[in-house]
Amino acid sequence: MRLGLYLLSLLLVSTGCTHHGIPKLPASHGHLSLAMEGLLEEKSLERVMDGMATNGGAGTPDEPSVELEPEQAPAVFDEVVRVLKGTPTQEELKRASADLAAACEAGLHEACAFQREAFVRPERISGGMFVSPHPVELVERGMFALLIFRCQIDAQGQVRDCTVVEGGPLEGTQRALKELQASRYRPATLAGHPLSIPYTFNLRFLPPNAELSQEEELAWARQRVSQNPQSAPAWTTFAMRLALQSPQEPRYPQAVARAHALAPRSWWAATEVAWQQVQAGQYAVALITVRPPLRRERAHPYVLETAAAAYFGLGQCKEALAEQARAVGLLPKEWPQPEQERFQSKLKEIQAACAAPPAAPHVSAALDPR
Numbered sequence: 001m002r003l004g005l006y007l008l009s010l011l012l013v014s015t016g017c018t019h020h021g022i023p024k025l026p027a028s029h030g031h032l033s034l035a036m037e038g039l040l041e042e043k044s045l046e047r048v049m050d051g052m053a054t055n056g057g058a059g060t061p062d063e064p065s066v067e068l069e070p071e072q073a074p075a076v077f078d079e080v081v082r083v084l085k086g087t088p089t090q091e092e093l094k095r096a097s098a099d100l101a102a103a104c105e106a107g108l109h110e111a112c113a114f115q116r117e118a119f120v121r122p123e124r125i126s127g128g129m130f131v132s133p134h135p136v137e138l139v140e141r142g143m144f145a146l147l148i149f150r151c152q153i154d155a156q157g158q159v160r161d162c163t164v165v166e167g168g169p170l171e172g173t174q175r176a177l178k179e180l181q182a183s184r185y186r187p188a189t190l191a192g193h194p195l196s197i198p199y200t201f202n203l204r205f206l207p208p209n210a211e212l213s214q215e216e217e218l219a220w221a222r223q224r225v226s227q228n229p230q231s232a233p234a235w236t237t238f239a240m241r242l243a244l245q246s247p248q249e250p251r252y253p254q255a256v257a258r259a260h261a262l263a264p265r266s267w268w269a270a271t272e273v274a275w276q277q278v279q280a281g282q283y284a285v286a287l288i289t290v291r292p293p294l295r296r297e298r299a300h301p302y303v304l305e306t307a308a309a310a311y312f313g314l315g316q317c318k319e320a321l322a323e324q325a326r327a328v329g330l331l332p333k334e335w336p337q338p339e340q341e342r343f344q345s346k347l348k349e350i351q352a353a354c355a356a357p358p359a360a361p362h363v364s365a366a367l368d369p370r
Contacts, residue, residue, distance in 0.1 A: 021045030025336050030243030030256070030272050032339065033302040037268070039332055040298060045244075052268055053237040054148075054200045066102055073108035080111075084118070084191040090155060093195050100190075105295050112297040118191040122153045122199065127183030146224070147176055147203040148233055155194040157185040165200075166228045176203060202233075218245050225255070232262035236269060243272070260289075267293035267303065275306050283313030301327040305343065308350070317354035324350055 021044055023035045038048040068076060080096045080103070088096060097119075103111035148165040159181050167173050180201060187194040212220065221241045224234035239255035246252070253276055260269035271293050277286035287310040293303045304327035311320035324347045331340050 022334060022336065025338055028243050028247035029275050029302065030240070030247060030268070033268060033271060033300070034240060034243065036300060036302055036335070039335075040300065049237070049240050052266060053233045053240070054202060066099075068102045068106040070107050073103040073106040073111060077103040077108055077111045077114070081114070084193065088193060090196060093190055093193055097190055097195065097197075104297065105292060107295045109297060120189045122157070122185040122188045122197070125157065125184045125186055128180060145204075147173060147201075148231070149177060149180060149201045149203075151180070151199050151201060152196055153185050153187060153199045154196040155187050157187045159183055159185065159199070166224065166231050166234060200233075214245055217241060225258075230262070232259065232266075235259040235262055236266060239269065239272070265292070267296055267300070271300075271303050271306055274310065278306065278309045278313060281313065283310045286310040287314070299326060299330055301330045301343070304330070305346070308346070312350055312353070317350070320350050321347075321354060 021035050021038050023031050027035075034048060035045055038045045041048060043051075076099050080100045083092055083096045100111055100115050100118075104115055146166055149162045150165050151159050151162040153159055162177055162181060164173060164177070188197045189195060218241045221234070221238040224231065225238045228234045235255060236259040239252070239259040242249055242252045242255055256269055256272045256276065259266060260273045263269060270289055274286040274290035274293075277283075277289060287307065290303065290306050290310060293300070294307050296303070304323045308320045308323035308327065311317075311323060324343070328340075328343045328347050331343060
């Protein structure tokens with residue numbers, strides 16, 4: 001019996017169901033938010049979780065170097081376009097990539113569209129096809145493991161500057177890393193210019209034809225955060241598993257907070273932290289926390305709902321009404337009817353409260369649906 005080791009350059013192997021995963025109620029706010037993302041992306045819930053757990057996905061442009069206000073984004077975007085029309089250096093490309101991401105996150109749809117069209121991810125040319133035997137006794141003991149490497153794929157297509165994010169309990173980490181660094185890629189390009197970018201490689205060990213149960217996935221997630229306390233993918237996976245399977249567990253808020261601290265670009269973790277802040281009456285802080293997810297190009301009902309609750313708590317009726325109305329309008333028709341009714345009820349509550357004489361800022365009916 002042999003244990004296969006497969007290189008997954010974009011997503012981990014999906015071991016869950018293949019449908020979109022519309023949840024049965026009761027379900028946590030975090031579960032509903034993840035499931036909604038799967039529905040909006042036409043992907044299974046497991047694929048959405050696996051992709052998000054890599055902290056932005058494998059092979060993405062540089063993170064924003066600065067946070068832009070919406071009114072600043074057009075000028076920054078124009079400068080990026082100007083630079084890319086010339087013959088930029090690697091440093092200029094890196095800065096242009098980060099500024100483009102910042103303009104997109106500031107809500108400039110033109111920048112988001114340009115980024116989608118102009119950025120081409122790396123493509124493997126040779127090497128990196130890991131099929132490695134492993135001791136039979138490990139398979140018989142039902143061992144599962146994950147290796148995560150954070151590297152750079154440079155403008156020549158070479159894999160370099162790798163660090164081990166998660167090393168797993170199995171031998172061969174250095175052997176796998178050596179084979180990985182010997183592989184060659186067609187480099188990423190931005191507007192046709194070869195670009196050095198960060199790239200996350202995920203290698204998952206599974207016995208042949210194995211499939212983890214939900215309980216085993218959660219147990220594995222617990223083990224990963226224990227063994228790799230600085231790993232953003234580990235904490236993100238753990239938080240999402242708890243959202244799906246055990247949201248009442250006392251460690252859930254801690255796991256979400258840790259995932260957000262290690263992966264601040266994760267829209268899901270930011271939204272969940274903001275939702276928890278709303279429940280605690282920390283409306284101003286929640287509004288700051290949910291701001292980046294709120295600027296995503298594709299609107300998400302549970303992100304909008306969180307922002308609406310924060311605005312309402314601050315007594316900002318116009319903004320609260322606008323965000324909650326958008327959230328209601330974006331709910332797919334196949335979404336669970338009780339959730340649709342809850343969103344509608346919240347909208348009516350905000351409308352009624354905002355039509356009444358001014359009172360002290362408050363928020364109600366923002367309880368985590370379960």
